[in-house]
Amino acid sequence: MNTDHIIGQSPLIAGMKRILAGGRIVHAYLFTGPAGAGKKTMSGLFAQALLCTGQGNKPCRQCIVCRQFQSGNHPDVIRIKKPVDKTAIVVDQIRELQGIVKVKPYQAGKRVCFIEQAHLMTEQAQNALLKTLEEPPSHTLFFLLADNTNTLLSTILSRCQHFRIGSMSGEDISEILERRLSISRQDAAVYAALSQGNPGKAISLAEDDTFRHNREILIKGFSQAGSAGILELYDIFSRNKDRKEELLDILQIWIRDLLILKETGEWNLVVNLDQTHLLKRQVSRFTSAALRDMIKNIEESRRMLKNNSNYQLTVESLLLSF
Numbered sequence: 001m002n003t004d005h006i007i008g009q010s011p012l013i014a015g016m017k018r019i020l021a022g023g024r025i026v027h028a029y030l031f032t033g034p035a036g037a038g039k040k041t042m043s044g045l046f047a048q049a050l051l052c053t054g055q056g057n058k059p060c061r062q063c064i065v066c067r068q069f070q071s072g073n074h075p076d077v078i079r080i081k082k083p084v085d086k087t088a089i090v091v092d093q094i095r096e097l098q099g100i101v102k103v104k105p106y107q108a109g110k111r112v113c114f115i116e117q118a119h120l121m122t123e124q125a126q127n128a129l130l131k132t133l134e135e136p137p138s139h140t141l142f143f144l145l146a147d148n149t150n151t152l153l154s155t156i157l158s159r160c161q162h163f164r165i166g167s168m169s170g171e172d173i174s175e176i177l178e179r180r181l182s183i184s185r186q187d188a189a190v191y192a193a194l195s196q197g198n199p200g201k202a203i204s205l206a207e208d209d210t211f212r213h214n215r216e217i218l219i220k221g222f223s224q225a226g227s228a229g230i231l232e233l234y235d236i237f238s239r240n241k242d243r244k245e246e247l248l249d250i251l252q253i254w255i256r257d258l259l260i261l262k263e264t265g266e267w268n269l270v271v272n273l274d275q276t277h278l279l280k281r282q283v284s285r286f287t288s289a290a291l292r293d294m295i296k297n298i299e300e301s302r303r304m305l306k307n308n309s310n311y312q313l314t315v316e317s318l319l320l321s322f
């Protein structure tokens with residue numbers, strides 16, 4: 001299998017290679033992992049390897065099939081998604097798909113149907129799909145992509161071979177960021193650490209100016225002792241209500257870095273490596289107990305906000321506790 005342009009995911013790739021080498025292809029594959037984990041990339045690689053008509057290592061990335069696949073113009077590759085104006089993949093979409101798969105593929109070989117966000121299929125849609133999975137047309141493969149399996153019927157799950165996309169190492173994510181976005185190694189390492197193992201999240205954070213701005217202000221505000229700093233923090237929280245989780249993450253990871261430095265002095269465990277001077281300056285200002293209390297308070301506020309507590313009051317009391 002040709003995995004030149006893929007970074008990480010070695011257990012998953014090993015599984016795919018075994019299937020390709022053994023030639024035992026089933027009709028339906030399920031790829032699960034949180035949004036941004038790489039479901040589309042990994043399922044695409046596998047599908048392309050199955051469709052490729054080139055010689056040697058597949059996908060060859062050069063044959064006509066590979067080129068059509070890469071440009072999104074392969075006539076036998078179908079993608080089902082949730083319509084923008086709907087909250088689910090509905091049964092009509094599956095019925096339409098069933099009409100298509102009854103007919104032979106345009107090109108010799110196979111057809112691949114991707115069902116993206118498969119976890120958003122209604123029960124009715126899943127039951128319709130189940131009928132097709134029970135008697136699949138010999139020329140068609142189904143690739144279901146889902147954030148998790150919670151909403152999928154067990155009868156659907158039992159028809160699919162399951163690939164789980166695990167979280168990636170910080171180093172692998174850094175490499176992806178450096179290659180894709182041409183940012184510095186140090187910045188890449190920071191976003192990789194903030195993404196908690198999710199390459200898609202790392203890319204969107206690195207490209208997000210608001211995130212960068214908020215992070216700067218939060219770190220600066222936290223570093224200023226007294227009420228001026230707290231006011232700045234409060235201001236950011238009131239202007240970014242819809243990004244509260246992200247703001248709490250930034251603060252929590254910052255305080256966690258201080259605690260790690262305080263207790264172990266190990267810089268290789270630190271996330272905010274672009275801010276070493278500020279961390280060094282702050283670490284002596286707090287006791288370990290105080291830092292632990294702050295982390296506990298953040299967790300508590302997170303829980304309260306999830307339960308719809310008053311936003312202003314919760315944020316105020318958290319910030320005052322700093």
Ligand SMILES: [Zn+2]
Nearest residue numbers: 052060063066
């Ligand atoms: Zn090819």
